[in-house]
């Protein structure tokens with residue numbers, strides 16, 4: 565099997581973490597005899613500095629020709645004073661739009677070995693396993709009109725959804741819930757916003773076609789609280805673009821570090837995979853970033869773009885194993901003097917070694 569992956573490392577810690585993720589993908593390719601090909605192109609701040617634009621046409625073209633895109637992170641303080649359309653983030657938004665993926669899957673999982681990393685009590689986070697389905701191409705991020713009228717000191721953005729945009733992402737949520745614990749929590753602000761009223765009515769209607777799935781609705785403010793109080797009550801959380809952006813960062817508290825969270829965007833012509841964390845300019849280049857979010861993102865890439873479910877699970881098992889072995893990057897060590905703090909590459913290397921052991925064991929089992 566051949567798989568063409570376009571890697572767009574981006575800014576800050578992006579290159580460090582995608583480097584580890586591609587190592588792990590190469591291991592899967594070598595041992596499974598797959599032909600994975602990697603190309604690397606600029607996006608975000610590095611692209612602005614090299615070519616004056618956050619999404620150069622060559623990068624976009626390569627993305628559209630690829631089978632999957634793996635993104636690191638974008639953003640840097642040097643661009644803070646620029647208007648949104650000229651910032652590094654615009655590159656990611658343009659890429660998302662061009663690839664067409666509208667359903668951004670963001671799992672948030674309470675690893676037993678990281679229970680003490682969460683500021684929440686272990687008995688609260690224990691067993692939590694949530695999958696956010698964040699709508700990625702609509703809402704305030706893309707709605708028109710938008711602008712900043714400097715003269716009159718006012719600015720506006722538009723939260724807009726069509727019924728069709730809600731239907732297609734709702735279907736994804738109900739489908740994935742069918743393979744999980746069969747519950748969808750749809751999150752909106754229907755007590756205030758017309759868009760949310762359309763959202764709620766549409767999701768309720770689509771739910772009729774999935775009689776095996778339980779649907780509940782929550783207002784986004786209440787959801788923000790319930791996520792911290794009773795995270796185990798959630799299975800699939802379906803929500804619009806900005807609410808999903810905010811709630812998925814909040815859900816990192818359940819796992820213990822934003823550096824752990826992966827994501828994959830499906831439904832378009834090419835799927836896009838990006839860890840949930842940002843470019844973290846404050847720690848960039850120091851070799852201390854947590855690569856596990858990017859590595860778990862690579863697992864999602866294998867699951868959704870290569871149909872390699874077993875290999876995806878082997879990567880996830882390897883991550884769980886290195887955590888059980890006590891490996892911790894700085895974000896996971898929480899200042900504990902007893903813990904040996906691993907660098908980005910040590911952590912990546914350890915996942916790579918465990919993965920190789922798992923693959924070897926499986927191959928020798930098949931040989932007898």
Ligand code: IPM
Pocket residue numbers: 638639653656657809840
């Ligand atoms: C995310 C990020 C992006 C978003 C930025 C970088 C545009 O925060 O993927 O969560 O807001 O979607």
Ligand code: MN
Pocket residue numbers: 809810813840
């Ligand atoms: Mn975000």
